[in-house]
Amino acid sequence: xxxxxxxxxxxxxxxxxxxxxxxxxxxxxxxxxxxxxxxxxxxxxxxxxxxxxxxxxxxxxxxxxxxxxxxxxxxxxxxxxxxxxxxxxxxxxxxxxxxxxxxxxxxxxxxxxxxxxxxxxxxxxxxxxxxxxxxxxxxxxxxxxxxxxxxxxxxxxxxxxxxxxxxxxxxxxxxxxxxxxxxxxxxxxxxxxxxxxxxxxxxxxxxxxxxxxxxxxxxxxxxxxxxxxxxxxxxxxxxxxxxxxxxxxxxxxxxxxxxxxxxxxxxxxxxxxxxxxxxxxxxxxxxxxxxxxxxxxxxxxxxxxxxxxxxxxxxxxxxxxxxxxxxxxxxxxxxxxxxxxxxxxxxxxxxxxxxxxxxxxxxxxxxxxxxxxxxxxxxxxxxxxxxxxxxxxxxxxx
Amino acid sequence: xxxxxxxxxxxxxxxxxxxxxxxxxxxxxxxxxxxxxxxxxxxxxxxxxxxxxxxxxxxxxxxxxxxxxxxxxxxxxxxxxxxxxxxxxxxxxxxxxxxxxxxxxxxxxxxxxxxxxxxxxxxxxxxxxxxxxxxxxxxxxxxxxxxxxxxxxxxxxxxxxxxxxxxxxxxxxxxxxxxxxxxxxxxxxxxxxxxxxxxxxxxxxxxxxxxxxxxxxxxxxxxxxxxxxxxxxxxxxxxxxxxxxxxxxxxxxxxxxxxxxxxxxxxxxxxxxxxxxxxxxxxxxxxxxxxxxxxxxxxxxxxxxxxxxxxxxxxxxxxxxxxxxxxxxxxxxxxxxxxxxxxxxxxxxxxxxxxxxxxxxxxxxxxxxxxxxxxxxxxxxxxxxxxxxxxxxxxxxxxxxxxxxxxxxxxxxxxxxxxxxxxxxx
Numbered sequence: 058x059x060x061x062x063x064x065x066x067x068x069x070x071x072x073x074x075x076x077x078x079x080x081x082x083x084x085x086x087x088x089x090x091x092x093x094x095x096x097x098x099x100x101x102x103x104x105x106x107x108x109x110x111x112x113x114x115x116x117x118x119x120x121x122x123x124x125x126x127x128x129x130x131x132x133x134x135x136x137x138x139x140x141x142x143x144x145x146x147x148x149x150x151x152x153x154x155x156x157x158x159x160x161x162x163x164x165x166x167x168x169x170x171x172x173x174x175x176x177x178x179x180x181x182x183x184x185x186x187x188x189x190x191x192x193x194x195x196x197x198x199x200x201x202x203x204x205x206x207x208x209x210x211x212x213x214x215x216x217x218x219x220x221x222x223x224x225x226x227x228x229x230x231x232x233x234x235x236x237x238x239x240x241x242x243x244x245x246x247x248x249x250x251x252x253x254x255x256x257x258x259x260x261x262x263x264x265x266x267x268x269x270x271x272x273x274x275x276x277x278x279x280x281x282x283x284x285x286x287x288x289x290x291x292x293x294x295x296x297x298x299x300x301x302x303x304x305x306x307x308x309x310x311x312x313x314x315x316x317x318x319x320x321x322x323x324x325x326x327x328x329x330x331x332x333x334x335x336x337x338x339x340x341x342x343x344x345x346x347x348x349x350x351x352x353x354x355x356x357x358x359x360x361x362x363x364x365x366x367x368x369x370x371x372x373x374x375x376x377x378x379x380x381x382x383x384x385x386x387x388x389x390x391x392x393x394x395x396x397x398x399x400x401x402x403x404x405x406x407x408x409x410x411x412x413x414x415x416x417x418x419x420x421x422x423x424x425x426x427x428x429x430x431x432x433x434x435x436x437x438x439x440x441x442x443x444x445x446x447x448x449x450x451x452x453x454x455x
Numbered sequence: 456x457x458x459x460x461x462x463x464x465x466x467x468x469x470x471x472x473x474x475x476x477x478x479x480x481x482x483x484x485x486x487x488x489x490x491x492x493x494x495x496x497x498x499x500x501x502x503x504x505x506x507x508x509x510x511x512x513x514x515x516x517x518x519x520x521x522x523x524x525x526x527x528x529x530x531x532x533x534x535x536x537x538x539x540x541x542x543x544x545x546x547x548x549x550x551x552x553x554x555x556x557x558x559x560x561x562x563x564x565x566x567x568x569x570x571x572x573x574x575x576x577x578x579x580x581x582x583x584x585x586x587x588x589x590x591x592x593x594x595x596x597x598x599x600x601x602x603x604x605x606x607x608x609x610x611x612x613x614x615x616x617x618x619x620x621x622x623x624x625x626x627x628x629x630x631x632x633x634x635x636x637x638x639x640x641x642x643x644x645x646x647x648x649x650x651x652x653x654x655x656x657x658x659x660x661x662x663x664x665x666x667x668x669x670x671x672x673x674x675x676x677x678x679x680x681x682x683x684x685x686x687x688x689x690x691x692x693x694x695x696x697x698x699x700x701x702x703x704x705x706x707x708x709x710x711x712x713x714x715x716x717x718x719x720x721x722x723x724x725x726x727x728x729x730x731x732x733x734x735x736x737x738x739x740x741x742x743x744x745x746x747x748x749x750x751x752x753x754x755x756x757x758x759x760x761x762x763x764x765x766x767x768x769x770x771x772x773x774x775x776x777x778x779x780x781x782x783x784x785x786x787x788x789x790x791x792x793x794x795x796x797x798x799x800x801x802x803x804x805x806x807x808x809x810x811x812x813x814x815x816x817x818x819x820x821x822x823x824x825x826x827x828x829x830x831x832x833x834x835x836x837x838x839x840x841x842x843x844x845x846x847x848x849x850x851x852x853x854x855x856x857x858x859x860x861x862x863x864x865x866x867x868x869x870x871x872x873x874x875x876x877x878x879x880x881x
Contacts, residue, residue, distance in 0.1 A: 107590075129737060162732070167607060168565050173586050180575040180584035191504045193568060194664045198507065203672035207737045207867070210563060211607070212628045216868025219734040225746065228732035228870060229636055232561065233608030233626035240625050244640070251647045268586035272566065272574075275593040277602035330615065330623040443603065444612055445623050 069249045070312050070319035070454065073148025073305030075140040075260070076404045078391040079110040079298060083143060084320075084408050090390075091405075091416035097390055099296070100266075101283035108281045109265050110298030110392030115139060121221055131170045131208035132299075134217050137262025137397075140301030141218045144258060148305035149317060151222070156315075160226040160305075161254045162215055163245045165237035165261030165396040169209025171269045175200045214262060224258055235364065236328060236445025237261070238399035243326040243447070245306050255311040260303030261397035270395075271297065279366050279442060287389045287422040288365035289374050295365045295442055298392015302400035304407070319454035321407040325350060328447040339372035339440060346448035347380065347436065356433040358415045359384045362402040364393045366442040373440045374424055382436075383428035385409075389419050399439040399447055406435040406451040413453060457880060459712040461726070462759040465646045469879070471719040472545025472707035473819045474537035477806040478514035478700055482540055487823050490831040491852040495684035495805050497698050503664040510676040512683040514700025514807030515662045527564050529660030531610045533703035533812075534559065538618060538656050545707035545719060547652060548619065555650040555709075557624035558640040559611035560633035560657035562811045566605045567663065570598070610658070620654055630866030631771075632730075633657050634704055634814025635874055639728040641708045651713035657815035658703035667699055673738060675775060685835050687808075689772035689801035690779050690847045692840040697773040700807030704815025711880070721879040723822040726859070727758025733869030740781045740865060747785035747863075747871050754861065754873035755789075762790045765797065765875075767830055767855070769821045769862040772801025773808050782863065783843035798855065800848040804834045814864040818874055821860040825878050829854050 076083065079098040080090040100111045117135050120142030121127050127135060145151040150160070179196045186192040207213050212230040219225055229244070231237040241259050248254035264270075274280035274295055281294030288296070306323060327349050331342040347353070359382050363370040377384050387402040394401055409415055415432050418425035432453070439447040461467050475482070478496030479489040489496070496514045502523070505511035516533060524532075548554055571589065577596055578588035603609050611624035629636040634657035641653035670676050677696035679686035688694040714721055731753060733746035740747060755762060771782055786794050802820050809816055824830055833847040862874045 168563055171565070176571065177583060177585045180571060180589075181582075183572060184576065188504065189572075190664070191506055194504065194668065195507050197665055197668045198672070201668065201672060204737075206669040206673060210628075210630065210867060212630050212866070212868045212870060213737065215732075216737055216870075219732045219869045220737065223734050225732040225734050225869070227730045228629065228868070229640075230628050231625055232564075232628060233611060233624075234606055236608060236623050237626065240623065244625075247647060247649070248643065253643065253647070268590060269566075272586060272590055272593055273602060273605060275590050276605075277599045278594065279602075328623040330612075332616070441608075443606065444608055447623070 066250045067252055068309040069246050069323045070307050070309055071304050071321050071323050071407045072307045072312050072317045072319055073144045074320055074404045074407055075143030075147060075303045077112065077115060077136060077140050078300040079113055080391055081113045082115060088408055099285050104271060106282045107271050108283050108285045108296045110296060111266055112136060112299035126221055129204055129207060130217055132264040133170065133262050134208060134214050136264060136299065136301040137214045138217045138221050140260065140262060141258060141303040142222055144303035144305050145222055154223060156256060157223045158225050159256065160224050161245065161248060161257040162218060162224050162228045163241040163257065163259045164215040164230045165241040166211040166214045166230050166232060167396050168211060170267050172205060173268060234395055235398055235439050235441035236447060237396050239328045239439050239447025242400060242403060242449065243328055246323055246326045249306055249308050255308050257306045258303055259306060260400040262301035263299060263394035263397040265297035265299040265392060281365055287419060288363055288370055289386050289424040290422050292365055292367045292370035296388065296392045298394050300391055300394035300397050300401050302397055302404040304400060304403060321410045322452045322454045324450040324452045326449045330444065331446055339369055340376050342446045343373060343376045343440065346446060350436050350448060350450040353382065353436065356431055357382055358428060358432055358435045360402050360406040360435050360437045361386050362398045362439040363388055364442045369440045369442060373438060378424060383415055383426050384424050385415065386422060389422055402437045403449055406437045410435050410451050410453050467711040468642045468645045468708055468725045469711050469714050469721045470706050470723045470725065470822060471709050471714050471721060472541035473722060473822060474540025474705040475816050475819045476516060476533045476537050477702040477816060478516055479806055481536060483823060490802065490805055490820065491829055493832050493834045493850060493852065495834060497683045497686055497807050499683055509671050509678050510667060511680045512686055512698060513662050514698055516660060516701045525567055525604060526562060526661040526663060527604055527610055530562055530658045531613055533660050534610065534614055534656045534658035535617060537703040537705035538614065538654060541705040541707050542618060547707055552619035553654055555620065555652035555654060556622050556644060557611060557615050557620035557654045558637045559614060559624055559626050560628060560637040560811050561610045561626050562659045562661035564605055564607050570601055614656065618654065628811065629870040629872065630868050631810055631813055632864040632866040632870040632872040633811040634816065635864040635872035637815060638706060638725060638818055638874060639872060642725050642728055645708060645710050652709040654707060655815060656705045657812045659809050659811040660701045662699055662701055670699055677774060687774045687804045688835040689774045689804050689833050690840060690843055690845055691836050692838040694774045694776060694779060696775050698807035700809045702806060702809040702812045702816050704812055704819050706815065706818060723825055723879055724877045725874060726877045727754045727875035729753025729757050730872045733871060738867050739777060744781050744785035747781065747865060748788045750871035751785060751789045751873050754875050758875035765859050765861050766857045767824060767860050768797060768799040769817050769860055770799050770801045771863040771865045772803055774803060780843055783845060795844060798830050798848045799845050800831060800833045802831060817862050818876060821862045821876050825857050825860060828856055
């Protein structure tokens, strides 16, 4: 006979959001940008022929006061550490040693940035060397900055957040492109829902303004070439966007006890994996995930993280169109931030649900329909550019 | 009747299959024989020229057929071999379907020099090579298989296909604590009732010239090149850094109830897991060892046991001056005067530091220690460090009844995770 107890599930609130992107920083700036002119900020010359959504000008000193800390980080870590600080401020727990010492952190991260001038210089000479491998070792020893490695290790975004903001309850880093963002949120949420964690900081960061990452997309011919086009309508490539998003997730009990109010409720997070070896697999998996979110009636919108890679995005569009729900593309506004994309989409979902209404559709985005009714719920989709499907349900906290 | 829940009312999580790969060899049997014989797997590097390097030794895995491969290729192969051993021992799943999720710790992954050089040659610019040239070559030619190989998720993705694990696998890193984190995530998922079984793998086949140079530039590596087998000297006074190494560990974890129901042989119990992050420095642990102390205490509390109930400590013991001193400080605070009478040994004295894989490999060795009643030694312990008086099981394996082990893993970025492992319930 089984003596396993039935799983209990607690309510999980989003009590803090930290968001930076090409639209600026913070929820208000994003709401203003979405409400006014939803056209994305884009850069089509600096990384030609590619489209990139550059990070807005950020005064990093405001969240990372020590220059020494900033120097130890590459841009992706600065973006993430900054966004994490915003999230802690937003939740009202910045500097609260007691709470931060118990805060569980799950970060979605990729790899660090290379020193592209060192790489280029080595590549320019290496083929003329009698022994290329010996030459490579000599050059790397002479030219690599010793601390660059620390700016490249995936888990050092979390490490920097611990150092700069004092988050030390626990620290875990997930990789695996878009799906790492889904699972970082899912694990943070699951632990709180199951009662084994009270408060968590989850999220990720991405610097799109780097050719070494564009190269990874270009190898599969997936980086979007200029001119920019909306991804749900055309899906002809991934428009990379610099962004960072962190969310403070908290049990309702813990939040109430410290007098914190929810921005929104996070009612569920699910991930799955279509093998993508045959037509229809992504659609089936995504439909399965939507079914898990339960009946989605009136007042529900979809915040799509669709990346713009042709195969997965066309599949996602087909499924979303069938739901009949109003859809908004996150990528069309701030670009695609890979590991950070799902947390960014979740942040925007919490934002729009907290306002109780959906921001307007984008001209030229055929799947986006006007929706003026009250909004009580949003589902967030994350379909990876080559693997990984995810979904979250965000609900209005009243 | 056996209870299927622990003191806290959670499902008891057991290990029913284990696999490992190290520079010493393939599989548990070979590794165990060599580890208990005090044999070292550290050797001179032949994978790349070492002429100009400060450190010329490592615990690379060079015995697999097939020649030179990329770090993710080797990491995936090591992981697959370890997982095959674990799954076959557990006898779990049918028809290539493993009935649970995969948690997979993977090393840093990026496009490597051979690929960059091919792209540069294809671009054939008239002047200096830039990333714009590489981008142009990538667009004009077809290297789409490199995309899949060098994204972070593909090792776990391929393993998920191979073993038929359920759902989206989680690829993870907590630096040198990654192996323990891969186990921790599985334990938590089973305790939450999300699954009855899970596969934890931690793998690292990433010893390239650039990886070695990166650690060397941080002054983390030993330069005792003259006698490779004698270079890794955890807790000894003349230790001077760790030895970079490769390997993989894999564990099949299940709820006790699930294991019993299918008649599986239980190899041991993951009784508790603790973690605590350190905000002191990017590479150095807090000198007061508070986070490490907190981590060990969290693991004991999670297991619901007192420090007096630990029989043996499988140390992180990297052989760096700082880690071993800090680990001693932490253990002293947790175990008090009793520490002097607890055997503490470091597998890294023989297999080096397998980085991402270390925690999982050491968990396997810890459970083998319990099973066999024999503690693998800390070799190369010729000059004790008077500042860290420990019973390190010096140089020769020791027979001892061990029922409960603490296994420590600490990593760059303030990562600390400790496991409490015990014998199978009777």
